[in-house]
Amino acid sequence: MAEPGLSLGDLIDMQIRQQGPMSLASYMGLCLTHPTRGYYRKADPLGTGGDFITAPEISQTFGEMIGAWIADLYLQMGSPEKFTLLELGPGRGTLLADALRVATRATGLAEALDLKLYETNPVLAAMQRERLSAHSPDWIEDVETLGASPLIIIANEFFDALPVRQFVRREGKWYERSVGLADGQRVFGLSPTPYQEALIGEAFASAEDGEVAEIGLAGQQFMGQLCRLLGPRGGALLTIDYGYAHTQPGETLQALARHAPVDPLAQPGAADLTTHVDFEALGRAGRMAGLTVHPIVTQGSFLTSLGLAERHSALATANPQKAASLASAFDRLTRADQMGELFKVLCAASPGLRPAGFPA
Ligand SMILES: C[S@@+](CC[C@H](N)C(=O)[O-])C[C@H]1O[C@@H](n2cnc3c(N)ncnc32)[C@H](O)[C@@H]1O
Incomplete structure (x- = not known):
């Protein structure tokens, strides 16, 4: 059960401190649909008074x-x-x-x-x-x-x-993008070990170093x-x-x-x-x-x-x-x-x- 006074940012930071960086998909999932603090759980985001219009x-x-x-x-x-x-x-x-x-x-x-x-x-x-x-x-x-x-x-x-997952090409291998902490600030990072090439898909086979596969x-x-x-x-x-x-x-x-x-x-x-x-x-x-x-x-x-x-x-x-x-x-x-x-x-x-x- 989340503490009432803590923001979603606080909860995410606590989780990163305890368990290490989380995947971008996990971060997006929490931001969008955390049961009490997620973006899509709280208010009407639509229209000129909101964040976007459809x-x-x-x-x-x-x-x-x-x-x-x-x-x-x-x-x-x-x-x-x-x-x-x-x-x-x-x-x-x-x-x-x-x-x-x-x-x-x-x-x-x-x-x-x-x-x-x-x-x-x-x-x-x-x-x-x-x-x-x-x-x-x-x-x-x-x-x-x-x-x-x-x-x-x-x-x-x-x-x-x-939520999506992102993989970044580095020296011919794919690393999953994560969200971690550096000097107390949230930062993007990469998984320490590469992801299985075969699971990324053929569409990205000729990707160059630095390119991103968003899945x-x-x-x-x-x-x-x-x-x-x-x-x-x-x-x-x-x-x-x-x-x-x-x-x-x-x-x-x-x-x-x-x-x-x-x-x-x-x-x-x-x-x-x-x-x-x-x-x-x-x-x-x-x-x-x-x-x-x-x-x-x-x-x-x-x-x-x-x-x-x-x-x-x-x-x-x-x-x-x-x-x-x-x-x-x-x-x-x-x-x-x-x-x-x-x-x-x-x-x-x-x-x-x-x-x-x-x-x-
Ligand atoms: C960008 S709004 C679009 C709303 C509407 N279809 C329109 O065109 O005005 C996204 C809609 O999907 C809902 N939604 C977002 N994530 C969801 C999820 N994981 N499960 C169910 N509904 C979700 C939101 O609450 C909202 O109603």
């Missing part, structure tokens, strides 16, 4: 497009009498509130819907309860408890919030687990996040507080720690589970192919006083120099399904 909070149209995507998939799945819709990390519940306003127009979908939410943050869960009560959601702590119904999984900016093992394992659950149930997983389409060396860890970058070691639990998502690795996990992984597309192309421009222009015609803010939200979601290209979309689906927004 697509559903920029415009209602983001969730509406996902709603149309869900409705289309539900119809392709043969309009089952019951299906589970699971959102991972639903934030304030905004995406689902907007999505379900649209999706429930599909005949039978509202009656068939079994809504499940996977959320670690009690403050956000309370907001989700308020926002989504009309759809009677249940919160699950373990995805293995899902029933046997067909399943649609949505995750926006979820995988970037899971989102927790995300890849969770993706594999979810896709194995999807297999026998039928359905699809859609995930949207910032990241890269092909596994590549490089480090992307960043800490954000009040919309600005901060030192990731300075205030554990007070800043969001994230990394860019390796979509190729997530796709590999989906394929290994037997699903069809559709070619990764950019957020800009996904949203526009679902009709985002038409929706924005209909809203602007109906509300001319909002035309400027709608145009700015459209740019923010789709332009290459804003979220349009950095954010990617991946869908892993049962063979035979043709998820909208992906090339046929």
